[in-house]
Amino acid sequence: MTTVKSLKCRECKKEYAPTFKYICDECFGPLDVHYDFPSVNKNTFANREHTYWRYFELLPIAEKSNIVSIGAGMTPLIKAEKLGEALGLNNLYIKNDSVNPTFSFKDRPAGIAVSKAKEFGLSAVGCASTGNLAAATAAHAAKGGFPCYVFAPSDIEHAKITQALAYGANFIAVDGTYDDANRIAAQIGDSKGIGIVNINMRSYYVEGSKTLAFEVAEQLNWQVPDNLVVPVGSGAMLNAICKGFEELESLSLLGKVSNMHMIAAQPRGCAPIVDAFKKNTSDVIPVENPDTIAKSLAIGDPGDGRYVLKRLKQYNGYAEESSNREILEAILLLARTEGIFTEPAGGVAVAVLKKMVEERKIDKNDSTVCYVTGNGLKATEVLMEILSKPETMQADIAKISAMVR
Ligand SMILES: *Cc1c(COP(=O)(O)O)cnc(C)c1O
Numbered sequence: 001m002t003t004v005k006s007l008k009c010r011e012c013k014k015e016y017a018p019t020f021k022y023i024c025d026e027c028f029g030p031l032d033v034h035y036d037f038p039s040v041n042k043n044t045f046a047n048r049e050h051t052y053w054r055y056f057e058l059l060p061i062a063e064k065s066n067i068v069s070i071g072a073g074m075t076p077l078i079k080a081e082k083l084g085e086a087l088g089l090n091n092l093y094i095k096n097d098s099v100n101p102t103f104s105f106k107d108r109p110a111g112i113a114v115s116k117a118k119e120f121g122l123s124a125v126g127c128a129s130t131g132n133l134a135a136a137t138a139a140h141a142a143k144g145g146f147p148c149y150v151f152a153p154s155d156i157e158h159a160k161i162t163q164a165l166a167y168g169a170n171f172i173a174v175d176g177t178y179d180d181a182n183r184i185a186a187q188i189g190d191s192k193g194i195g196i197v198n199i200n201m202r203s204y205y206v207e208g209s210k211t212l213a214f215e216v217a218e219q220l221n222w223q224v225p226d227n228l229v230v231p232v233g234s235g236a237m238l239n240a241i242c243k244g245f246e247e248l249e250s251l252s253l254l255g256k257v258s259n260m261h262m263i264a265a266q267p268r269g270c271a272p273i274v275d276a277f278k279k280n281t282s283d284v285i286p287v288e289n290p291d292t293i294a295k296s297l298a299i300g301d302p303g304d305g306r307y308v309l310k311r312l313k314q315y316n317g318y319a320e321e322s323s324n325r326e327i328l329e330a331i332l333l334l335a336r337t338e339g340i341f342t343e344p345a346g347g348v349a350v351a352v353l354k355k356m357v358e359e360r361k362i363d364k365n366d367s368t369v370c371y372v373t374g375n376g377l378k379a380t381e382v383l384m385e386i387l388s389k390p391e392t393m394q395a396d397i398a399k400i401s402a403m404v405r
């Protein structure tokens with residue numbers, strides 16, 4: 001069974017058979033998966049497994065036997081009452097995707113791409129990564145029995161390198177930026193026929209991220225949220241979330257999605273999409289040397305930048321940035337109100353959410369979903385710069401007891 005109809009060029013709309021292909025021959029535009037969905041209703045999904053594979057009919061894998069799953073997805077949507085109170089919001093939700101099996105949302109796109117690599121019969125997989133995709137691809141490759149090649153800048157967080165190595169990946173640490181690693185991965189993928197999940201498998205890869213829309217819709221009892229705050233690197237996730245909501249509307253599982261507001265959050269020091277948005281141009285000027293603690297968002301030349309700007313127009317949205325200081329403060333605010341520990345990318349989302357409320361771009365009674373996409377344990381180094389390391393105490397009851405009120 002397959003519900004995939006074609007790959008369709010996002011620019012010139014030319015359609016292709018759904019093969020191992022990602023760029024339009026005519027105009028070099030990106031190809032998106034188009035479906036002939038079977039008829040489904042809310043009950044179709046209700047009693048299924050608690051992973052994103054519960055939406056199997058809406059995903060681009062033909063045979064269930066090709067699924068490579070490590071149990072990702074169906075992460076909690078938390079009603080954030082304490083954070084909401086701190087920010088002045090009555091209806092705030094956190095989509096806590098930091099609790100996926102490899103501790104970031106990247107398990108969604110990586111899982112779909114590796115499953116599709118299995119369906120295509122490829123011999124190896126890989127990725128270009130800012131950190132989190134490395135572990136997500138490596139873990140799924142391990143489960144699916146594929147060799148895995150990771151191309152990443154050498155200066156990413158220690159924990160992210162350790163994690164990918166633990167899953168058995170071949171880790172190529174490139175002395176350069178993410179864009180350098182990406183270029184190398186693209187050429188090696190094409191010349192050796194390796195499925196580079198976020199490059200030559202990108203059409204399928206992004207389909208995993210749309211489950212961030214499906215789950216939120218289902219968890220909100222099939223209501224459309226008013227505002228969505230999304231951290232943005234390449235922009236693939238934001239674009240995929242929009243596609244997900246639109247597909248649910250087309251299936252009559254949701255009402256009109258056109259009143260949603262999409263808010264793109266980037267870190268200062270690598271915010272080319274925010275810059276273009278504020279200048280009201282569709283020209284995204286690449287940042288040559290990204291400089292931010294939010295390393296998972298340090299993509300100077302975002303592949304989907306232009307499309308994010310289109311989405312922000314389509315959904316009456318905004319783009320805003322946050323400084324390193326604001327990111328760290330937001331990480332602590334989220335941790336100390338909701339008990340959720342995120343890495344800087346999640347801090348960027350929360351910091352931008354705070355600004356949106358302060359600037360009255362989000363109404364206090366609106367339903368607002370903030371996507372927290374990665375786990376704090378992956379990037380502890382930067383946080384210790386503002387937390388004080390506990391002093392080692394002698395094991396003396398009297399002295400220690402005096403410290404506890
Ligand atoms: C990759 C990543 C993002 C950004 O996703 P894009 O699709 O590149 O925009 C956001 N948060 C985390 C934790 C990530 O790893």
Ligand SMILES: [Zn+2]
Pocket residue numbers: 009010011012013014024025026027028029
């Ligand atoms: Zn085209």
